[in-house]
């Protein structure tokens with residue numbers, strides 16, 4: 414099979430000086446969602462993209478929900494045509510200036526070799542621009558899309574999407590669609606177009622064990638006093654086995670559906686940077702990441718690591734994060750951990766659920782909407798995309814899948830080595846071009862599609 418002319422036109426559009434200029438414009442807004450002082454930047458970003466969307470025929474409104482801004486842009490072609498809901502986020506994590514290679518400015522688009530660097534290029538500003546450029550490409554070639562588009566842009570994804578669920582719930586008619594088609598997260602690897610249909614959930618638990626107010630001399634008391642650091646280590650060790658396989662049955666989906674297994678057959682996580690002997694027994698690495706749950710110790714604390722003293726520390730703390738696969742029951746995760754620690758004798762460890770949590774959700778692999786996107790990419794590029802039932806990471810997919818009741822299909826335009834959430838966030842120019850081609854063929858396939866074909 415050969416690539417379609419829409420693919421070539423999309424890829425070419427991402428090679429223009431205008432594309433680069435626009436990407437630089439987006440990156441220059443310091444939309445760090447964790448910094449309250451960036452509020453004017455968040456608003457400025459939204460008004461900037463409102464200009465672009467308006468020029469493409471969208472009607473744009475910024476809505477406020479519980480103090481958070483949501484841009485809803487609507488482009489209507491006909492009542493009988495399918496409607497896609499797209500979603501992007503314009504906020505980013507902190508710039509981390511001073512920690513980038515060669516002193517690169519996180520808020521400036523910089524070209525280094527074949528890559529473009531800048532905060533948000535992968536997550537999510539570059540992905541937004543790819544989709545906007547793809548839509549522009551289809552409209553330039555054909556004059557119309559053959560579908561209606563509603564584009565929802567939030568500015569708080571990096572702090573857990575505050576207000577997003579409420580906003581969607583209160584605006585069901587406004588956001589009504591046949592399909593969520595959006596882009597975030599990484600491809601399986603840079604050169605392979607990827608589709609994913611859901612996301613793992615995430616929940617973080619802080620464990621605390623305190624035996625006394627102050628440390629006690631390790632010589633005078635050692636051997637006759639309980640050591641919270643040792644006990645915490647034993648408690649953490651009972652959450653998985655020696656190979657990292659979860660020992661809390663309620664934290665796993667229990668089984669992997671056949672269609673999910675089939676979709677993951679033959680897939681290896683990118684870069685080879687995985688430990689094949691780590692994780693749930695009997696599963697492939699791809700199944701462990703995309704169809705099973707995992708627990709990680711994110712941090713642990715006892716004593717004073719920079720300057721250890723000869724004392725039994727009085728207390729120990731650890732932060733355990735669960736990533737749970739679709740199919741895992743979201744209710745009762747903390748209770749299951751409590752029960753497990755109690756059974757193993759750790760009744761005095763206090764458990765607190767901390768930080769933002771995400772639900773797990775997924776559109777079935779065989780859903781017509783998933784097949785539509787997969788087939789469009791196959792026909793438009795000449796190669797079938799990788800189909801991941803679920804992203805290993807977490808996204809607010811449940812708000813669209815369970816909240817709005819839409820089939821959810823994500824076409825990610827980043828790659829595993831992009832350094833999102835770290836210094837040196839970057840994307841290869843070639844990936845941006847390929848992604849714009851891929852998205853152009855997906856949007857191009859909407860013409861002639863009926864709403865019922867997607868349900």
Ligand SMILES: [Zn+2]
Nearest residue numbers: 536571833834
């Ligand atoms: Zn992010």
